[in-house]
Amino acid sequence: MSESTDTDVIVVGGGLVGLAAAAFLAQHGVRTTVFEKHPTTSIHPKARLVTVRSMELYRSLGIEEEIRAAGDQGNGFVIGQTLSDDLSTWIAPPAEDVESGNLSPTSPYSCDQQVLEPLVLNAARRFGAEVEFDSAVLGLAERADHVEATVRHAGQERIVSAQFVIAADGAGSAIRRHLGISMSGTEVPGRSVSAVFRADLSPALRGRFVDAVFCRAASTFLFARGNSGDRRWQMGTYVRPDWEGRPTEDLTDELSGLLRQATGLSDLEPDFDDVATWSTGAFVADRFRSGRIVLAGDAAHIMPPYGGMGGNTGVHDAHDAAWILAAVIRGDASHRLLDTYERERRPIDQVIVDQALLRSRKSPGQKEASGEIDALTLALGQRYGAPPGEEFEDPHEPSMADGTRAPHLTWRDGRSVHDLLSRRQFTAIVDGPITRTDSRAEFVALGRGDVATGQRDLWANTYGRAVGHLVRPDGVLAGEFEALDDVPGLIDRALHIR
Ligand SMILES: Cc1cc2nc3c(=O)[nH]c(=O)nc-3n(C[C@H](O)[C@H](O)[C@H](O)COP(=O)(O)OP(=O)(O)OC[C@H]3O[C@@H](n4cnc5c(N)ncnc54)[C@H](O)[C@@H]3O)c2cc1C
Known part of the structure; x- marks a missing residue:
């Protein structure tokens, strides 16, 4: 990587x-510095659901098991009159029931x-990224061949230069506004209140486990927080008209009353940690x-939290951006590769935002809305570069088209095809002997004879049609080939160098 700038990529x-x-980025060997204005x-608590695709990406970072140890299997999202009543109606089934096994x-x-976040932070640092807290980026100046960031830390300002900047500065992104990039979409009316509290809800649960409940009696969501050994709770409800303009800490009496209604526990005395309002x-x-x-x-998209997709x-944006920036910074790719980031992510993200909006308009407990795409397809069926309206495909029937995720199959020793993919280079999966190579790819000899018994038909129906498949460093297919001599040309095409 070039040493002419202080770092390769600044992440704001x-x-x-x-x-x-x-x-x-750091896993790709890119020098990366994160500036975060908060001290930690x-x-x-906001996001809780980690989709299967995100779990695949965290697995590739080596933190899947840490996440499993820190989180919960997921006990599903149910609806009931109160928490004490029958809770057998699912809004979303438990995570392990979501059919992603094959x-x-x-x-x-x-x-x-x-x-x-601390687990991802540790992974970033293990790969060599610098992460500086209490460090606010005050402004960016773009020069011909680099960007300069003015960073304030402990009252001191300094200039830090980088080849590229990733603006991950959240929904209010000052960088997006500074760049004059507008947002298109629609307001979601109303404001919500979110309160974290501690209370013993076991008299209502009576040994049952839930992740999230919508309690009709109080129009209130209850989310289990922490893991099953350490149950804090979070409530979510809409801001009532007479609460408008009042400081959030003054709402605890009203929120306690709603919680008694929601749980059916008339003597409940919740202990509030944090109350915040939000709109989307x-x-x-x-x-x-x-x-x-x-x-x-x-910074690039705002969506209602329904479906847990924001x-x-x-994270998927970040994964796509990382391999593109790494290839350009290494000098492997032309700058034209940078254009593919918006071309690939924006149409996908637009559909996901539309799907979150659709889910936000459903009444709790309502089954599928017309036009709703299921969560598994949204997570695994993304198709980069597809025509409008075809951005997603059924992951049960992978098309193997360029721009789709390399399908998972189990190898004889129990590992996944995904575990054989290079994280930093292209991977050429070859069904046959490897008679030539390319320094930009790892070549893996893997044919239908190597996959687990019972998966061979699957192999034949997916990977088995060609001599081999090229997979990008982000696990996305970049073309099938009939001869190993075709691989360098496919890599050139994927890197936009011809
Ligand atoms: C109630 C609720 C439930 C949700 N549930 C889910 C869910 O289940 N699953 C899911 O995937 N998503 C969920 N989401 C959405 C998810 O929380 C957000 O999409 C996610 O936090 C976005 O991450 P981000 O890093 O882009 O932005 P943020 O989390 O907002 O982080 C941006 C960071 O940039 C920092 N920053 C800003 N400006 C500067 C600057 N100039 N210098 C330095 N630092 C700066 C900020 O301090 C902040 O830490 C939920 C959201 C809500 C509100």
Whole structure:
């Protein structure tokens, strides 16, 4: 990597997406520095659902098991009159019931954002990323061949230069505004209140486990927080008209009353840790990049939290941006590769934002809405470069088209095909002898004879049609080949160098 700048990539914002971007970039060997204005990772619980694709990406960082230990299997999202009543109607089934067994080496999981972020932070640091807290980026100046950030830490300002910047500075992104990038979409009316509290809800649960409940009696969501050994709770409800304008700490009497209604426990005395109000919308940035500055996460899209997709989508942005920036910084790719980030992510993110909006308009407990795409397809069926309206495909029937995720199959020793993919280079999966190579790819000899018994038909129906498949460093298919001599040309094409 070039030493002419202080670092290769500056990531502005050490939230979930910024930290994930740093981990992916550093895994590629890119010098990466994150500046986060707060003193620590986030403290208010927000995201909890980790999709199966995000789990695959965390697995590639080596933190799947840490997340499993820190989080929960996921006990599902139910609806009831109160927490004490019958809770057998699912809004979303438990994570382990989501049929991803044959499709992925991992499964969706539940891990609170404030627990997950330190794990991603540790991974980023293990790969060599620098993460500086209490460090606010005050401004960016783009020069011909680098970007300069003015950073304030402990009252001191300094200039830090980098080849590229990832703006992961959240929904209010000052960088997006500075770049003059507007957002298109729609407001979601109303404001919500979110309160974290401690209370013994076991008299209502009577040995039952839930992740999330909508209690009709009080129009209130209850979310289990922490893991099953350490149950804190979070309530979510809409801001009542007579609460408007009042400080959030003055609302605890009203919130306690709602909680008694919601739980059916008339003598409940909740102990509130944190009360916050929030509003949302469904917006996507009109551009995802300006010169050397790339937007990712909430800086690029804002969506209602229904379906738990905001953070996951941002992590996927970061994963795509990381391999592209790494290839350009290494000098392997032309700068034209940078254009593919917006071309690939924006249409996908637009559909996901639309899906979150659709889910937000459903009444609790309502089954599938017309036009709803299921969670598994949204997580695993993304198709980069597909025509409008075809951005997602059924992951049970992978098309093997360029721009789709390399399907998972189990190898004879129990490992997944995914575990054989290079994280830093292309991978050529070859069904036959390897008679020539290319320094930009790892060549893996893997044919239908090597996959687990019972999966051979699957192999024949997916990977088995050609001599081999080229997979990008982000696990996305980049072309099938009939001869090994075709591999260098496919890599050139994927890197946009001809
Ligand atoms: C109630 C609720 C439930 C949710 N549930 C889910 C869920 O289950 N699954 C899911 O995937 N998503 C969920 N989400 C969405 C998810 O929380 C967000 O999408 C996610 O936090 C976005 O991460 P981010 O890193 O892009 O932005 P943020 O988390 O907002 O992080 C941005 C960071 O940038 C920092 N920053 C900003 N400006 C500067 C600057 N100039 N210098 C330095 N630092 C700066 C900020 O301090 C902040 O730490 C939920 C959201 C809510 C509100």
